[in-house]
Every structure is written in structure tokens, then in C-alpha cells.
Amino acid sequence: MTYCLRIADLPTTERPRERLLTHGAKNLATAELIAILLGTGQGQGKLSAVGLGQFILQELGKNQRDPLAVLREITPQELMQIHGIKAAKAATIIAAVELGKRAFQSRPLERTVIDSPSAAAASLSQDLMWQAQERFAVLLLDVKNRLIGTQVITIGTATETLASPREIFREVIRQGATRVIVAHNHPSGNLEPSPQDIELTRQLLAGAQFLDVPLLDHLILGDGNHQSLREITTLWDEYPQGD
Template sequence: MFVASTSIMIKDVPREDRPRERLLKLGPGQLSNQELCAILLGSGTREESVMVLAQRLISHFEGLHLLKEATIEELTTIKGIGPAKGVLLLAAFELGKRMNQYTPNDRYVIRTPKDGADYIMEEMRGLNQEHFVVLFLNTKNQIIHRQTIFIGSLNASIVHPREIFREAVKRSAASIICAHNHPSGDPSPSQEDIHVTRRLVESGKMIGIELLDHLVIGDRKFASLKEKGYL
């Protein structure tokens, strides 16, 4: 991989070592994060090459994890990135998020806790606040609807079963799966998680809509309260 110094501009780099040419020859999977960002940025400044600007961008946000959540205001505080470059970066980040969340027209089927976790992992693992999400399923365990019920610390006084099961009845759901994330990255269930789960189980039994699982999403790992015996 080519790493530029501030004294070398991209036009001075051999053509075959430039990011665009390397992508065309080798494919995007062979390029570094720096090279991919350089392609999006398109150009550097009079003082530094686009490769240096790309590396400075990544370093500023301490990697891709925070960069993908950057705002236009944060991006444009970086010397060399104006509104035009910032908008292009934001559009690329958003497309990436939507592609990760895309599922085919055939409804997603959940057969195991891992199926449920895989469905929402990329969307939820990097969130800075707790999000409580419900997946509504039909009799074939296919997802027919997904809804964020609330955002904030999980608390039994906030998670009202009536809101969840009212939506389940509205959607003619046969069952539901609840999920929330732990911003710390550790998916170990808390006592409040267990309490909320048991409350939802009992409420579901009364109206005939089963809570199949409650998933706690961490950073690329999850916990299933069903597997832990709390359902």
C-alpha cells in the first residue's frame, strides 16, 4: 500500500500506485481505509496530498467507528474538507448503513437467537444511547415489522407492555422479539433487563402473543435471555 508524505502530491505518484488505479486493478477489497477515503475526497490541498488528508480525517475520528457517525459540522472543522467534500462523505456513510440494513423482498425468517441478533447487529452495536426495538413476527417466524419503541436507559416504568402489544395486535403479529443495545459493548443482561423481560412474558401470555426472546446487543456479540433461561 502506498502511504503519501506531505511533500508528495498524488500527481507525483506513479499511476499504478494511485488509489483509483489500484481499485480498478485489484478491487475495492484490497484498498486500505485511507485509500478508500482518498477516493471519496477526490483531492487534497495545496499543502498536502489527498492521501495525507484522508489519513488525517481517519485519525481525527480515531478510526471508522466514530467517523461513520460524524456530522457535517464535525467534518468541515477539518482543514481541507469543505461542505462539498463533507456532503459526499456523509452520503457514502449513509449508503453504507442502508446497504447493511437491506434485506431482500422475501421476509427475513428468525429460527435462532443468532438470526435475530444478525438482523439488527450492525444497526444497533454502535449506538451511543440505548434503543429498545421490537421485531414483530408472523406464524412462520418471518419479520413483518420492526419498530423502535423508545430511546434511553431501560426501565420497567418506561417500557409499557401496552405500547408493544398494541402494535403487535395492530400488525396481527403471532409473536415478538425484543432487543436493546448496551452502548458499553458488553451484552451481559442487567437485573432491570431480566425484570422487563419477565414482565413482557406475562403480558404476552394474557393476550396470546408470545415473547420469543429478548436480545441484548453488544459490540459484535449478544446475549439471549431465552438461552439464559429467563423466558
């Protein structure tokens, strides 16, 4: 990649912003992340934004220093001593660094404890209760049964939805949950589990045992009510979850 080019002259697949949106921020080089903040380049040699980002890191890394360690404590005035960095670019970088510090240091709010099927149903009601199509969702919990978040995994037709154990546990692991409740809705309002509901629950319980991520319940919601498969089946006796 030639870093004296403008970002607009680069192929779309090589532009930092597009790469971030496609591949995620974690897959970008540090110079590319800085380039997104800079927006434009210039400096000596009329560098692109990526080139200027590399130049900034090079300047911060002089004397065998860690560029990111220097960046964490740098002042706007020090940044503006780097050729090509004026007040606007310096302010953007400093603001991003400070935001990152605050996000890292922030303490989470007290999380809701999910200690019953009704509490779980209430947390999922907005996503599932009155929907015209079947939806399958997960309720993600920490080790103390505190709510981390909820996620709709799939959306089906008016009568069925498909959710594979792979899709479900992928989201559980990605979110770092240590316990999980799954749920889906029956738009008809009939809360009786189907044979498919029972078989999927059996597969999920077996997978939860293997992954050591207890599946606490499988709920069916509809027409303002809910049903707990843990309360009406013996599946949890067949596949103990150690919870």
C-alpha cells in the same frame, strides 16, 4: 362546513390534507380523500374540492349504485363527463384507483425466517448494535417466524432506556404480528442483563401469555455481539409461551 368555500378559506383543522396528517386517512370521509386528489374545486356553483368530491360521489351513486363500486371500474372519459372534472383531475383519480388495486392485489415477497438468536440479532443490528444510546426494539414475526418488520420503540440515554409493556404490545398488535422478539442494546458492550432487564422480560412474558402472542426471546446487543436471555435464564420455563 360550507363546501362552496375554498379549502384555503377553511380553518386549518378542517382541511382534508391536514386532517389526514393529524388523524390518519381512515378517519377521512370519502369526499375528503377525493378532495386531496383533486387539489382544487370548481364545477357548478364553484364548489370547494370537498364539495366537488361530494358531487362526484353523488353522480356516481345515481340509480342506487354504490359510488365506490362504480369508481373502481370507471374510465377517464366517464369521469370527465362530470361537470368540473377535466383531464388532469380525471387522470389523478384513475391513477389513485389503479394504485390502490395494485397495492391490494400485490403478493408479499418471501420473508426472512428468524430461526435463531443470531438471525434475530442480524435483523436488528442496524438499529441497535452500534448506537451510543440505549434503544429498545421489537422484531415482528408471523406464525411461521417470518419477519414482518422491526420497530424501535424507545430511545434512552447512554446508560438506560425505558420501555413499557403497553408500548411494546401496542406496536405488536398494530402491526398484526403473531410472534415477537424484543431486544435492546448496551452501549458499554457488556451483555449481562440487569435486574431491570430481567423484570421487564418477566412482565413481557406474562403479557405475551395473556395476549397469546408468544415472546420468543429478549436479546441484548452491543459491541458486535449479542446475548439471548432465553438461553441464559429460566424465565421461559416459568412463563411457557406455547411456541
